Amino acid sequence: xxxxxxxxxxxxxxxxxxxxxxxxxxxxxxxxxxxxxxxxxxxxxxxxxxxxxxxxxxxxxxxxxxxxxxxxxxxxxxxxxxxxxxxxxxxxxxxxxxxxxxxxxxxxxxxxxxxxxxxxxxxxxxxxxxxxxxxxxxxxxxxxxxxxxxxxxxxxxxxxxxxxxxxxxxxxxxxxxxxxxxxxxxxxxxxxxxxxxxxxxxxxxxxxxxxxxxxxxxxxxxxxxxxxxxxxxxxxxxxxxxxxxxxxx
Numbered sequence: 001x002x003x004x005x006x007x008x009x010x011x012x013x014x015x016x017x018x019x020x021x022x023x024x025x026x027x028x029x030x031x032x033x034x035x036x037x038x039x040x041x042x043x044x045x046x047x048x049x050x051x052x053x054x055x056x057x058x059x060x061x062x063x064x065x066x067x068x069x070x071x072x073x074x075x076x077x078x079x080x081x082x083x084x085x086x087x088x089x090x091x092x093x094x095x096x097x098x099x100x101x102x103x104x105x106x107x108x109x110x111x112x113x114x115x116x117x118x119x120x121x122x123x124x125x126x127x128x129x130x131x132x133x134x135x136x137x138x139x140x141x142x143x144x145x146x147x148x149x150x151x152x153x154x155x156x157x158x159x160x161x162x163x164x165x166x167x168x169x170x171x172x173x174x175x176x177x178x179x180x181x182x183x184x185x186x187x188x189x190x191x192x193x194x195x196x197x198x199x200x201x202x203x204x205x206x207x208x209x210x211x212x213x214x215x216x217x218x219x220x221x222x223x224x225x226x227x228x229x230x231x232x233x234x235x236x237x238x239x240x241x242x243x244x245x246x247x248x249x
Contacts, residue, residue, distance in 0.1 A: 003088035003135035005066035008037045009204065017068075019208075019230040021046035025059050028067075028105075038066035039177040040227055043078070044093050050078055054085035054121065061086060061124065068139070074100060076115050077109035083104035083108060086122040089137035091164045091206075096146040105159040108136040110214075113159075137161035139206055142166035142194055143169035151194055155201035162225070164202025165194055182214045195222045 008015055013064045017038045018031035027117075028039045039060070053069055060067055068089040069082040079090050092104040106114035108128050118129070125132060139207045140154055143166030147154065155163060167181035174209075176184045191207070198205040199222070206225035209215040229237075 003066065003137065004064075005038060005068065005088040005137060006135070008066050009224065014223065015066075015225045016215065016233070017225060017227040019227050020056065021048065021230050021232060023048065023052045023056070024231060025056065028056060028060050028065065029063060030234075031231075032060075032063040032065040036065060036228075038068060038088075038225070040068045040070055040091065041082075041087075042070050042230075044070050044072040045084070050081050053082055053087075054161050057082070057085045057087055058122065061122065067239075068137075070141075072108055074104040076117075079104070079107040080116050080119070081121075083132075083136050084119050084121040084125075086125060088135060089139060089161065091139040091141060093141045093166070094143060095140035095145075095154060095167075095176060096144055097150050098157050101140040101157040101160055103153045104140060105138050109133055109140050130142065137204075139164040139204070141166050143167075144173040145170075146173075148190055148194070151197045152200070155197045155203050160203055162206055163194060164225075165191060165207040166206075166222075167191070167208060167210075182210065182217065191218070192221060201230075 015037035017040055019038045019040045020027045021042045022085045031039045038077050066088045068091055071078055071085045071089040072093050074092050095101050108116055110116050138160055139162045141164050142151055171178050171181040171187055174186055176187055195205045205223045207218050207223045208216050209226045210227050212228055218226050
C-alpha cells in the first residue's frame with residue numbers, strides 16, 4: 001500500500017508543505033488547492049487534540065495532498081490513533097538518541113516487530129497488516145545538540161523513513177538567536193551535516209522552513225521535504241496583502 005506521501009516523493013522534486021495548528025477544514029483544503037504536496041497537523045505546539053486531527057484527516061481523504069502529524073513523543077497510543085485515522089506519516093518531536101528513534105518506529109509496527117495495537121478507524125485503509133505498516137512513515141525530529149551528536153546512528157535506525165529538522169529548537173540548543181535559525185553559519189553547518197547523514201543512510205531529509213524564501217534556501221541544501229508556512233501565517237500574509245492593496249500601498 002503506497003501512501004500519498006511516498007507517491008509524491010517518488011517524483012524526486014522537493015515537496016512543499018503547509019502546517020495546521022488549529023481546528024479547520026479549510027486549511028488543508030486551501031493548501032491542497034494552492035498546490036502544496038503535504039500538510040502537517042501539529043499535536044505538539046497547537047490547539048489540536050487527537051479528535052480534531054482525526055476529523056481533519058478524514059476530511060483530507062479525497063484531497064490530493066499527503067498528511068503528517070507531529071506528536072510530542074514516542075508514546076505508542078497517540079501514534080497508533082493518528083495512523084488509524086489515516087495519517088501518512090508521524091513526526092516525533094525531541095528525539096535525541098537512536099534508541100528513542102527505534103521506539104518511535106516500534107510504535108508504528110504490529111507485533112512481533114513492534115507494539116502497535118490493531119484498530120483502523122478509516123474503513124478505506126483495509127485490514128492488511130503489512131499494508132498498514134508500509135504506509136506508516138516515521139520521522140525523527142532532530143532539534144537539540146544531543147540529537148545532532150547522535151544523528152548518524154539515528155538515521156541508521158531500521159524502519160525510520162526520515163528525519164525532520166526543527167531549526168528553532170536546534171538554534172536554542174546551540175545558543176543561537178531563533179531569528180537566525182535558518183541563516184546562522186553554525187546552524188547551516190549543522191543542517192548540512194544532518195542532511196548528509198540522512199543521505200548516507202538513505203532516508204528522507206525534511207525540515208521546518210517557515211517561509212518561501214527559507215524553503216528555497218533549504219531546498220538548495222538538499223532537503224527533500226520542506227514545511228513552508230502554518231495556516232495562521234498564510235492567512236495573515238494574505239489578509240495584509242489585501243488590506244494594503246485596498247489602502248493603495
